[in-house]
Amino acid sequence: MPEHITIEIDGTKVQAEAGTNVLQAAMDAGVYVPYLCYYPGMKSFGACRMCVVEIDGPRGTETAASCTVPVGPDMVVRTRTDDVQDLRRNIMDLLISEHPHGCLNCHRVDLCGPQDICLRHVGVNDRCVTCPKNERCELKDTVRWLEMELDTELTYNNRHLPQQVNDPFWDMDLNLCIVCGRCVRACDEIRGDNALAFVDRGGKGLIGTSIGTSLLESGCEFCGACIDVCPTGALVERDHKWDKAVTTYQSTCNNCAVGCQVKLEVDKRNQLIRTIGDLHGAPNQGQLCVKGKFGLEYVNDKRRLRTPLIRRGEDLEETTLTSALDFAAAELAKYRGEGFALIASPRHANEDLYIAQKFSRVVMESNNVDVSSNLRPELFPALGEMLGYPAATNTIWDLELAKSFLVVSSNMTEEQNVTAIPIKKALKTGAKLLVIDQRETELTRYADLWLRPRPGTETALIGGMLRVIVDESLDDHEFLSKGVNGVTDFKNSLWEFDLMQVEQITSISREQIQQAARIFVENGPGAILYGLETVEPVDRDACVRSLIDLAIITGSVAKQAAGTGLYPLYAGANEQGARDMGCVPSHLPGHSLVNEESAIDRFNREWATVLPSNPGVGVREITEKITSGQIEAMFLLGNSENFKNGTMGEFIDALGDLKFLVVADTFASEITEVADVVLPAATFAEEQGTFTNMERRVQLTQRAITAKGEEDSAWRILGQIARRIGVNGFDHPNSEDVFEEIRGMVALYGGITHERLAKGGVQWPCPAIDTSESSAPHTEGSQDKLSLTPIEFPEPQGEIDPSSEYPLTLAHGRVLREPDRKMEIDLVDKRNIIVREEILEVHPEDALVLGLSVGDVIDVVSERERIRGVVDTTSPLKGVVSTTTLFGSRLLDINQGATPDPMIEFGALPLIPVRIEKVAAQPIEAAAD
Amino acid sequence: MLCFVKNFAIPGARDLTVANEDLRDRIRQAIKRQERPTVTVLSSLLATQDEFGYIPREAIEEIAVYTGASTNDVWGVASFYKNFQFTEPNEHVIEICWGPSCHIMGAPEIIEEAAEVLGIEGEGDSVDGKGTLRYNTCLGACARAPVISIDHQLYGRMTAKKAVEKIKSL
Structure with a gap:
């Protein structure tokens, strides 16, 4: 417990x-002291x-x-004396001048409208009612x-400065700035981006970017913290x-796994x-990213x-909800x-997902149920087997206290953006960061050691x-x-990992491997964060196991x-x-396997049904199963970028082979075009x-806006169809009732009630109402000992056949800024755009084989895209072409695209x-240099 | 007017965006040559100013890369100090002291006449590219007031006439 000091505030x-400090102490005691530059959570x-x-x-x-005054013993503070109030008014006089x-x-x-005649001669442009932040x-x-x-x-x-309105999402009017510096400090202290700084000096001092450039160039991640x-x-x-x-609702962002x-x-x-x-939100502490703030x-x-x-x-013809549901059910x-x-879709709530799997298993008698994002299922099972729960061990903001980090193949600054904030904070205080990734990402810029193993050799590297x-x-x-x-078995298995051999297959030098281990x-x-985005599916399970081994032998999971x-x-x-x-x-609610008999018995009893026991087909195999005719009818809840970006194969084309397809979605898309029934879905x-x-935290979303048409949530749609088919057990009056059923069926959620959730998220495992939260349940009070898994030296990957259509691998990275590269900001249609030549890094040997020299213009062609750029022969990996583009470019694409829901397109970088x-x-001139 | 606008309005400021590897090399060398116990953003800016007489846009970026600060922070430091300038200075820099001693001894008149001969109003660059006029709060030679300095060479006991002659002879 921190030490407490008694002070007197206003008697x-x-x-x-x-x-x-005294200000925070006063606020904590419920005494209001005015402030403009202080902000909770910042220095x-x-x-x-x-x-x-x-x-x-x-x-x-x-x-x-x-x-700026720390509380001291026997302090007497008076916050509202006449002198102090007079002083404040004088200060405010200066501020608002x-x-x-x-x-x-x-x-x-409060009574004035923008067009009212003003006796005080305040011009329309200078009125509070015309200020966007009036309220x-x-x-x-x-x-x-x-x-x-x-x-x-x-x-x-009046400063008479032009407004800055050319960047995406964000408007700046420096005529209203009081130079409190909160934005600059938020960008520096909290986000670690320094995309804004104080510029110039004295009376002219303001906030701004380098040479007044666009945020797209200054390294902004458009999180909106400022x-x-x-x-x-x-x-x-x-x-x-x-x-x-008019109203504010507490809710949870559903654009990524952080759950801000x-x-x-x-x-x-x-x-x-x-x-x-929400400043009090446990996963984000007031922070958001571009997907949540503007998406x-x-x-x-x-x-x-x-x-x-x-x-x-x-x-497709418009119809009534009743006839659509009747038809779909029949x-x-x-x-x-x-x-x-x-x-x-992973954007659905637990209630929707629970009813979805229950619908599939009980009504449709099929275990073929999945979420569209589940393309890396290997990330979880090993955690469950080796540590008890298939989930993260600690909380996101625990990371702030870590002393070292290992990030394996994850572009977390884009995909789980807020998770990177505590990491960047910890790095400022001296923590060390190791990154294993072929791509250059934002985190590699912060890394003490960035290892780029040959693709497919991550497990060997970790073994090393x-x-x-x-x-x-x-x-x-x-x-x-x-x-x-x-x-002993584990240590014996390491004999195979001779560093010479590891060096040979990973192309990471022995010294670097040693250095990595020591750091x-x-x-x-330290903490281990893994996305394994660039790891081959066949290697992922072994890779996760080796990472868990690493966490166990360094005592990382023991410390709790x-x-x-x-x-x-x-x-x-x-x-x-x-x-x-x-x-x-593969799993029933509560992580029991679909062929586990005791679980099946229990669910058969509770749901009054006979469950199928063959493991179902997941998203990775589904395209193939549709094409081969094994799957004839489908129900799609929500759209996903994965349907069309090739990670699920030619899924959209395969949908044409189905005999019956129901889609419940928010927007018309390629998938609704081929559907037999389209149901409007609620968000x-x-x-x-x-x-x-x-971090296993269950959190609420609230109904903030009311439906304008027939759109409804997935659990209710599925329930109505189930009732029409004649199956009982789908008569939930509201989502709280669905959650009550979940509580009953999933022991880990047993103690989580809506009453508790209304006060803030609750982490599972929470088997009973009186269970308090625990940060690291995996090893807490467990009678069973943890087990290390022996790891096998991975088979060296065969070289890609040079005669194949796509003989090289592209490692496409993205960063916020690259100040040493030439770029310009152009104004097109009142919007800033980035003009930059991309550099495609090729390994010198590959360049020799392909007859490329530095400065050549090439296209890198994959099945789905074509990237043009200039050759540089600096790629460290043979067979790998790497390129690094700017976050700003991607953001502009998304911002200017025509799709209504662009943030789902942000996309991973496999x-x-x-x-x-x-x-x-x-060009000849360049060659002459 | 405020800095934000001023820097947009620097004539030719956009020209500096042209990437120039030679220039960048010179900047990198200038930054790396520093032999101070601690190399900072400020010392790197000074090294660049010493090398070029001004701070090109590329230097902001190169210093950011070298010191690990963001370009915005480097610019924050650079724009804070009056002694840094961001356009190429003219051939000769004429500084006129307008500290109290020099003021009493006749600096205002020297400033007026010097500006007139350079064809400018107050501080700034002459159009012919010959001279840049700057005011200085104290050149540290009050005993010899009024003082001017031409290309860091001090000239004491100036009069407007002598100053104009010196400027004309450049």
């Missing part, structure tokens, strides 16, 4: 944690001086900015609270800029206008499906059995690290001797402490929930539900087979 004795800055208070302290009575303030201290500001302006609130007189002696000095902290209208979201929020807690602001026209990160606009889109469609001949009833498959750890006796002897089985162990035990553990980084938002709900082909903003995030086509030899 009341309060307890304050030692080390906090004190002392720029605005608004928080001045009178303090009787060790230095006698002084008037000091309370945000460069902010339009005609309205700020006007007595009728949430901290400056205005502070002026009102100070009860300032009608006039200030200082005249308003907008959320800005106390004035200087930084605002462009969408719904002037819209006024958000406040959804809804206006009077039933539109979701803004998303603001939820799709719920308002006019192109949303609102009425059911039914196929009549070639065309048709689906013909395909009961293993010819049916259901694919849900394990060997070094054992050889150099860096393992946690005490833990291994007490709590671990199979140590990880000597600073640790913050800053250790294993984190699988999967793609879908509620993929953990899908796994817990049994919305996967997360229109239905209450629960989502389970990557290794893809490519070939090179020469476009032009290097």
Whole structure:
């Protein structure tokens, strides 16, 4: 427990944690002290001086900015004396002398409209009502609270600066800036991006970017943190800029697995206008990423499906919900059995996923049920077998306390963006980062050691690290001797990992492998985060096992402490929930296998049915099974980028082979075009539900907007069809009732109630109402010892046949900025765009074979795309072409694309087979250099 | 006017975006030559200014890469100090001290006449590319006030007439 100090604030004795500042102590005690530059969670800055208070302290009575004074024993603080209030008003006079303030201290500001005749001669442009942050302006609130007189002696000095409105999502009007520096500090302290800085000096000092360039060049990740902290209208979201929020709902973002807690602001026209990160949200602590901050606009889109469609001949025709459901039920009833498959989207709530798998298993008698993001299922089972639960061991913000990190093949700054924030914070305080990845990603820029093994040799590399750890006796002897089985077998298995051989197949030098092992162990035990995006499916399970071995022998899972553990980084938002709900082909709810007899018995009893016991078909095999005719009817809940990006094969084409297809989705797409019945689906903003995030935290979404048409949530649609087919057990009146059934069926969720969830997310395992949260349940009080798995030296991968159509591999990375590369920002249609030549790095030997020299223009061609760029012969891996593009370019593509729900297209960056086509030899002038 | 706009309005500022490997090499060498116990953003900016007489846009980027700071932070430091300039200076730099001693001894008149002979109003670059006029708060030679410096060479006990002659003879 932290030490507490008693101080007196306005005559009341309060307890304050030692080390906090007086301002925070006052706020914690419920005493309001005005402030503009301080922000909870950030360091004190002392720029605005608004928080001045009178303090009787060790230095006698002084008037000091309370945000910069730490609490001390026997302090007496007076926050609202006349002197202090006068001082604050004077300070505010100075502050607002460069902010339009005609309205700020006007007595009728709340009554004024933009067009009203103004007796105070405030121009329309300078009025509060025309400011986008009018309803949430901290400056205005502070002026009102100070009860300032009608006039200030200082005249308003308009800066007359042009507005910056050319970057995506984000508008900046520096005429409203009070230079509190919150945005600069949020970008630096919290996000670690430094995309904004203080520029110039003195009276001219403001915030800005390098040489006033675009955010696209300055390294911005468009997370919107600066907008959320800005106390004035200087930084605002462009969408719904002037819209006024009527209600705010607490909810959970469903664009990735972090499950950020958000406040959804809804206006009077039933539109979701803004998303603001919840400062008290456990997974995100107020932070969001571009997908959450700006990517939820799709719920308002006019192109949303609102009425059911039914196929009549070639065309889809609008129909009533009843007839669509009747038709779907009648048709689906013909395909009961293993010819049916259901694919849900990871954006669905636990309730939807639970009912989806129950529908598939009980109504349709088929285990072919999966979520569309489940393309890397190998990330989980080994965790379950070796550590007890198929899920991450620790929480996201535990990472802040880690001393070393190993990130294996994951582009987490894009895919699980907020997870990278605690990592970047820890790195600032001296933690070490190892990255194993062929692609250059944002994290590789921060890495102390970035290892680029030859594709398919990650397991060998990790084996090499394990060997070094054992050889150099860096393992946690005490833990291994007490709590671990199979140590000898495991150590014996490492004999195969001769470093010479490892070096040969991975192309990582021995010294680097040793260095990696030492960095990880000597600073640790550390946290291991793995996405295995670039690892071949056949290698993934072995790779996960070797990583768990690494966590065990370094004692990382034993400590149960913050800053250790294993984190699988999967793609879908509620993929953990899908796994817990049994919305996967291999498992029933609660992680029991579909052919486990005791589990089948229990579910047969509870659901009054006879469950199929053959493991079902998952998304990875589904295309093949459709083409071969084994699957005849399908139910698709929601769309996915995976349907068309080739990771599931020619899935869209295969859908044509189906005899019957029902799609429940929010937008018309390629999949609705071939459907027989299309049902409009509700989004997360229109239905209450629960989502389970990557740290096993179950969190609520609330109904924020009401349905405008017939759209409904998946569990209700499926329930109605089930009832029509004549199966009982689908009569849930509301989503809470579905959750009650889940609680009963999934022991891990047993103690999680809506009552508890309303106060904040609850982590499983939570078997009973009185179970408190535990961060690392995997080893807690377990009677069983952990086991190490012996690892096998992977077979060296055969060289890719040079005569094949795509003989090379493309490692495509993405970073926020590359200041040493030439780029320009051009203005096209009032929007900034990036103009940059891409560099394609080829291995010198490959270049020799292909007859390429530095400076040649080539196309890298894969099955689905073509990238043009200039050759450089700097790739460290033979057979691998690598290129690094800018996050900003991808963002522009997405922002300017026509799709209504662009964030699902953000997409992972897998290794893809490519070939090179020469476009032009290097220009003659360049050759002469 | 504020910095943000000012830098957009620097004539020819966009020309500096042209990537120039020779220039970048010179910048890199200048930064790497530093022999200070600690190499900082500021010292790297100084090294660049010493090398070129100004700070090209590429230097902001190269220093960011070299020191591990973001370009924005480097720019924050660079734009804070008056002594850094971001356009190529003219051939000769004429600094006129306008500290209290020099002011009393007649600096205002020297400034006026020097600006007139350079064809500018106050601080700035002359159009012919010959001279750049800057004010200096103190050149540290008050005993010899009024003082001007031409290309870091001090000239004391100036008069407007002598200063104009010196400038004309450049």
